[in-house]
Amino acid sequence: MSRIVNLSCQAPSSSESDARNRGVFVKGLTRFVVSDNFQVMPVSTSAIISILTKLGVMDTDTIEERTFDIGVTEVLKLLQCSLVSKTPLTDVLLAREEVPELRNEDSLQRISLTHGILENQSERNGETSVTLVVCKSKKVVCYAEASKDFVDLLFSFLTIPLAYLMNGMHGGRSRGCISHLYNSVTDLDAKKYLKSNEIKEILLNPKIVPGSGYKNSFSEHAIKTKYESSKTSFPISTMNGMHGGFLQDPAMFTVTDDLVVTPISPISDLSLLEKFKISLNDIYVCEVQVGKEEACRLLAASSVSESALTDTFMRQIPKDALISDVDAAW
Structure with a gap:
């Protein structure tokens, strides 16, 4: 204050x-x-x-x-x-x-945010890109390599x-x-x-407290609020630097399918593939865009699912890109 x-x-x-x-x-x-x-x-x-x-x-x-x-x-x-x-x-x-x-089944069918929190979802302003590492045979997102913009978006969910x-x-x-x-x-x-x-x-x-959310997320649509006592009315002050998000720039992070965020490390990324018994030839790497619609789906998935990245982004990946070597042999 x-x-x-x-x-x-x-x-x-x-x-x-x-x-x-x-x-x-x-x-x-x-x-x-x-x-x-x-x-x-x-x-x-x-x-x-x-x-x-x-x-x-x-x-x-x-x-x-x-x-x-x-x-x-x-x-x-x-x-x-x-x-x-x-x-x-x-x-x-x-x-x-x-x-x-938390379970995956019917998770996104139980929650409907497609016309709710974000207005004009067809607009694509405020997009950021994320690199996904996908297991072709299991058709799941193993993890994402993301900049601070995407992680700021995820952290802003905690302020809603x-x-x-x-x-x-x-x-x-x-x-x-x-x-x-x-x-x-x-x-x-x-x-x-x-x-x-x-x-x-x-x-x-x-209302979301001004300055507590990511600049391109839901907070920009929230009406600024006041906290009042019986005799005094005062606005919540915006913390210094909050307009730029929560993280320092530049920074890159690894985000797992269940939204565990860690600083990016090649050793850690390889250990994730080893943990899930995924071979390198079963990997598909692609870049996806994250706009308002994707942010909406991601927020919904984070509330009800342990595979938020898969539930949000698998629909964007071409089916022919997910053909594994085993499927091709058949």
Whole structure:
């Protein structure tokens, strides 16, 4: 920050009126029912019956009440499971042994970003190029050799709020259930359950902090925002040098299919091929362009897949280039 801002803090009161004003988003005394798939509803008999009916629970004798302490560890696990699981409460609080993992199958069919986050995707301004090393027989991208522009784009994904991503899906769903939280806020009566209509807007359409994203990525379309206290309004200052991205220039990197980024090294690249048992004559090297459409697909794939490069770029590679020596012999 470029200057110091003093915020007044009143002593807490035990009165009911003050209790109603506590909290961040919802009114202090409001109570909710949260289903296993993170659907949030105001407490009511109909809401509880609806949840139990969907689960096929007809006998109340089979229901057991438990109380859990939720700390930082549980919150982080719930966030992780919300991205990959339809039952995060069960997975985290009941300590299910098999926690769902990210998988490739149907990953890009479960999330639709093609008309959402980025406007005018047909425009090709802001492109960068990436060199892909592809295994012809397995038809997968082994790794990419990329400049700082592409890695800056990948790192900028970390600055995008989840709700900003959900808003861009336009009804698309990921493997997890984070979209149910977004839809729950959409359905809630702001005057009755939330602290204000402005709070609801913040939850549904969060803005990216100016200067925190890559210059050619989603951040350029975000509206600049302010953080406000009760008496003081001040803009978030842009950090020095952030307009040029996150990395120093020049720099080259190796990006694996599951988006592990390391400084480029011939020894490391060869070790990747050895790790996956890929021979040199089974390799196809090509250069692809990364524009807004590819960035959109890459963001989608990074949310639900362990093979983000393959899911994003294999469609751009000519099929005849992927004919391996074994296929040619046949």
